[in-house]
Amino acid sequence: CRTNPKLSPAVQKCCDYIEMNLAEKIRAADLAALVGYGEYYITRKFKEETGFFINDYVKFAKIERAKVLLQNTQMSVQEISEQLGFTTRSYFARSFREVTGMSPTEFREKR
Numbered sequence: 001c002r003t004n005p006k007l008s009p010a011v012q013k014c015c016d017y018i019e020m021n022l023a024e025k026i027r028a029a030d031l032a033a034l035v036g037y038g039e040y041y042i043t044r045k046f047k048e049e050t051g052f053f054i055n056d057y058v059k060f061a062k063i064e065r066a067k068v069l070l071q072n073t074q075m076s077v078q079e080i081s082e083q084l085g086f087t088t089r090s091y092f093a094r095s096f097r098e099v100t101g102m103s104p105t106e107f108r109e110k111r
Contacts, residue, residue, distance in 0.1 A: 022061060028043050062085070063096055
């Protein structure tokens with residue numbers, strides 16, 4: 001996990017949890033329970049410190065992992081989508097394009 005000295009211990013713990021559990025459905029309530037804060041407080045604090053809403057950070061982290069898998073494995077786009085907990089391949093492709101500006105296949109071909 002990447003440590004960011006600008007993050008409070010609670011937000012860093014949330015980021016670490018997200019990075020280590022990308023295959024899971026991660027909700028703000030789960031993170032709040034993890035760090036012992038209320039859901040409203042941790043979502044506000046997370047946005048303040050990272051610049052991301054929790055759901056957006058989770059999506060971004062999943063896409064970053066997908067980029068690594070696309071570049072360094074022969075896994076299919078479907079397998080990567082499933083491994084990262086996306087509900088469908090099309091939702092994965094749409095999310096990937098939203099973050100990177102290209103489809104997973106186009107990204108793989110550019111490496």
